[in-house]
Amino acid sequence: MTVPDTAPKITSPQSAQPSDSAGKRTSVWSGLWPLAVGIALAAVMHFALPKLIGQYYSRIVMDIGIAMIMAVSLNIVNGMTGQFSIGHAGFMTLGGYTAAMLTYYGSLSIWGTSLKHGGFLGVGEWMFAASCLVGGLVAAGAGYVVGLPSLRLRGDYLAIVTLGFGEILRVVLQQTGKVIDDAEALRAATWSQFFPPPVGGAVGFDGVPKYTDLFWVYTFVTITVVVAYRLKHSSLGRAMISIREDEIASQAMGVNIARNKVLAFVLAAFFAGTAGGLFAHEAGVIVSPKDAGFQRSFDYVIMTVLGGRGSITGVMLAATILTALPEALRDFEQYRLIMYALLLIIMMLVRPQGLFGIHEIWQLWPGRGTRTDQKKA
Amino acid sequence: MADFAQTLMTALAIGSLYALIALGYTMVYGILKFINFAHSDIVVLGAWVSYTLANKILPMLGLNPHNPETPPPLWVGALILLSAMVACGLLGFVIERLAYKPLRRAPRLNVLITAIGVSLLLQNVGQLNYVFGASPQKMPALLPNIDLLRISLPSGDGYRDVVIGLVDVMIFATSAVLMLVLEYLVFRTKLGTAMRAVSFSTDNASLMGIPVDRVVSFTFVLGSSLAAAAGFLYVMKYPGLNQPAHSIWVLLGLKAFVAAVIGGIGNVRGAVLGGFVIAFVEQFGAFYISSNYRDVYVFALLIIILLVRPTGLLGSPVREKV
Numbered sequence: 172m173t174v175p176d177t178a179p180k181i182t183s184p185q186s187a188q189p190s191d192s193a194g195k196r197t198s199v200w201s202g203l204w205p206l207a208v209g210i211a212l213a214a215v216m217h218f219a220l221p222k223l224i225g226q227y228y229s230r231i232v233m234d235i236g237i238a239m240i241m242a243v244s245l246n247i248v249n250g251m252t253g254q255f256s257i258g259h260a261g262f263m264t265l266g267g268y269t270a271a272m273l274t275y276y277g278s279l280s281i282w283g284t285s286l287k288h289g290g291f292l293g294v295g296e297w298m299f300a301a302s303c304l305v306g307g308l309v310a311a312g313a314g315y316v317v318g319l320p321s322l323r324l325r326g327d328y329l330a331i332v333t334l335g336f337g338e339i340l341r342v343v344l345q346q347t348g349k350v351i352d353d354a355e356a357l358r359a360a361t362w363s364q365f366f367p368p369p370v371g372g373a374v375g376f377d378g379v380p381k382y383t384d385l386f387w388v389y390t391f392v393t394i395t396v397v398v399a400y401r402l403k404h405s406s407l408g409r410a411m412i413s414i415r416e417d418e419i420a421s422q423a424m425g426v427n428i429a430r431n432k433v434l435a436f437v438l439a440a441f442f443a444g445t446a447g448g449l450f451a452h453e454a455g456v457i458v459s460p461k462d463a464g465f466q467r468s469f470d471y472v473i474m475t476v477l478g479g480r481g482s483i484t485g486v487m488l489a490a491t492i493l494t495a496l497p498e499a500l501r502d503f504e505q506y507r508l509i510m511y512a513l514l515l516i517i518m519m520l521v522r523p524q525g526l527f528g529i530h531e532i533w534q535l536w537p538g539r540g541t542r543t544d545q546k547k548a
Numbered sequence: 549m550a551d552f553a554q555t556l557m558t559a560l561a562i563g564s565l566y567a568l569i570a571l572g573y574t575m576v577y578g579i580l581k582f583i584n585f586a587h588s589d590i591v592v593l594g595a596w597v598s599y600t601l602a603n604k605i606l607p608m609l610g611l612n613p614h615n616p617e618t619p620p621p622l623w624v625g626a627l628i629l630l631s632a633m634v635a636c637g638l639l640g641f642v643i644e645r646l647a648y649k650p651l652r653r654a655p656r657l658n659v660l661i662t663a664i665g666v667s668l669l670l671q672n673v674g675q676l677n678y679v680f681g682a683s684p685q686k687m688p689a690l691l692p693n694i695d696l697l698r699i700s701l702p703s704g705d706g707y708r709d710v711v712i713g714l715v716d717v718m719i720f721a722t723s724a725v726l727m728l729v730l731e732y733l734v735f736r737t738k739l740g741t742a743m744r745a746v747s748f749s750t751d752n753a754s755l756m757g758i759p760v761d762r763v764v765s766f767t768f769v770l771g772s773s774l775a776a777a778a779g780f781l782y783v784m785k786y787p788g789l790n791q792p793a794h795s796i797w798v799l800l801g802l803k804a805f806v807a808a809v810i811g812g813i814g815n816v817r818g819a820v821l822g823g824f825v826i827a828f829v830e831q832f833g834a835f836y837i838s839s840n841y842r843d844v845y846v847f848a849l850l851i852i853i854l855l856v857r858p859t860g861l862l863g864s865p866v867r868e869k870v
Contacts, residue, residue, distance in 0.1 A: 324854055
């Protein structure tokens with residue numbers, strides 16, 4: 172396949188032409204401005220959206236953001252590296268539980284209550300953001316462990332291992348202890364009460380402070396998308412894409428297959444972990460063991476496939492559609508999932524390469540990018 | 549001793565169910581090289597079709613389907629089993645023609661996604677009120693509740709009765725018969741030879757004049773009817789019938805799939821072996837270690853076997869050529 176030969180830079184397509192001056196491209200600002208714009212946009216959304224469209228729709232926009240992080244990160248493994256992971260929700264739930272434990276027991280021991288502390292960008296919110304990152308790190312560790320078999324196993328077998336990871340995590344989480352629900356009890360708690368961790372067992376982790384808001388969700392979305400985009404256009408990303416296209420050929424070209432595959436897993440798991448942190452702190456959500464199961468993982472796999480393998484904007488669009496659609500069809504509760512299933516089957520029959528194939532949204536119009544590789548996608 | 553014997557009996561019955569389902573997974577994988585995620589839903593349909601038929605046929609014979617004291621004659625059970633197998637076989641045929649055949653040349657991931665779509669579709673159509681409904685039901689008893697054998701064996705400091713029920717024996721016997729029929733079909737008939745040829749290489753088989761499409765359809769019909777039989781036998785043992793989209797069904801299908809992988813996917817005898825291995829690990833693990841982690845044993849065993857022997861117990865290693 173031909174990789175679009177745009178420079179590693181997020182700008183409008185015009186300035187991404189090869190004629191662009193090389194000096195300007197390497198400045199730090201050219202790499203960082205999308206991040207700044209994204210976070211500014213997140214702040215605007217945070218203050219404007221709930222007033223414009225109300226709480227219910229803001230919540231859906233929040234869900235869309237979380238789905239975007241999940242789908243874009245899974246796309247690093249499934250779309251770019253060509254591995255097949257169907258345990259992504261496992262990483263998400265692991266990160267979610269970790270983050271929730273940190274904020275819940277952190278708040279309880281510092282402020283004596285598990286309720287939200289501080290306002291916008293207050294102390295509580297920073298603790299929450301840090302917890303999400305720690306959740307991401309823990310998930311990344313798990314991603315390393317799960318990624319290791321990918322060195323020996325290929326294709327479907329790997330899929331089953333990742334599926335097994337999610338299922339094992341689900342069962343293990345079901346065996347956890349009851350949540351310690353006040354500061355006194357927490358102070359009196361012995362270490363043995365933390366093995367297994369008191370995160371609520373099968374009913375889920377209730378009482379987690381509800382920190383997740385549009386600002387934080389879309390800040391993390393921005394980080395994920397920027398990292399994924401830069402990765403896709405870096406030599407590392409090209410190496411990953413070459414593994415997807417032909418493992419043996421890319422090995423012959425000197426690509427370290429083992430390292431790249433595991434790296435893809437670790438990165439994807441990290442972002443899934445942060446998304447889990449956001450999910451666990453969302454209002455109206457009780458993170459529970461069944462979230463680690465394969466059904467949720469399937470949702471994200473479907474998003475990456477519908478969006479197109481390796482297309483970041485395509486996957487984001489698919490995440491938006493597939494999150495919003497079930498909400499729009501909520502009135503037809505019985506038929507909702509039937510339509511969803513039919514959509515999936517028809518989509519695979521009529522447009523198997525996904526919405527955008529391997530392209531980004533701005534490459535879809537003629538003259539702007541390469542479309543010659545369409546049939547390969 | 550008594551506990552051991554009892555667990556052994558359960559493991560044999562459950563193992564034969566896993567084996568029956570695993571056979572469907574392994575045959576489809578052997579030929580089309582994709583995981584048919586909709587296979588477990590065929591099992592569910594088999595169970596629900598049996599339930600619906602039993603509720604129709606029993607009143608016709610003047611029996612009350614909700615009274616376990618009056619089981620119907622044995623041929624009723626056999627009739628229901630056969631009808632469920634035929635119905636699900638037809639459904640398997642239709643699914644393959646409509647959903648999978650157009651994707652014969654597509655990337656495997658796409659076929660996998662389609663299979664997930666078909667699975668969701670079957671689950672949710674099955675949940676509709678005018679199909680099977682979304683509430684659990686109780687399967688009428690089709691077999692008399694007889695203990696074939698009741699022996700006292702030492703257990704701990706006393707004696708305990710070990711019961712071998714008619715249901716367990718029937719499950720084991722029916723599965724054994726079906727597996728022998730399949731063994732005959734695959735290894736002794738022309739059609740079976742064609743199946744193995746297609747599984748070896750689709751292109752070469754079609755060059756040799758083998759009607760690939762017909763063989764694939766036949767594989768689906770065969771796998772689906774075995775799944776229906778497994779569904780029927782499952783509700784004979786556990787009459788509490790969960791709604792079609794219940795996660796217990798998906799887990800049943802997953803474990804059967806794990807069995808197929810452990811035995812070496814694509815290998816018909818391996819699937820049977822894997823089914824029993826999984827059932828033994830699950831049942832003995834549940835009894836002697838902790839029943840809370842019964843799913844963990846299965847998946848942990850899967851991961852260990854994949855790491856030690858990536859092609860499964862009976863699978864042959866595939867060498868990759870450039």
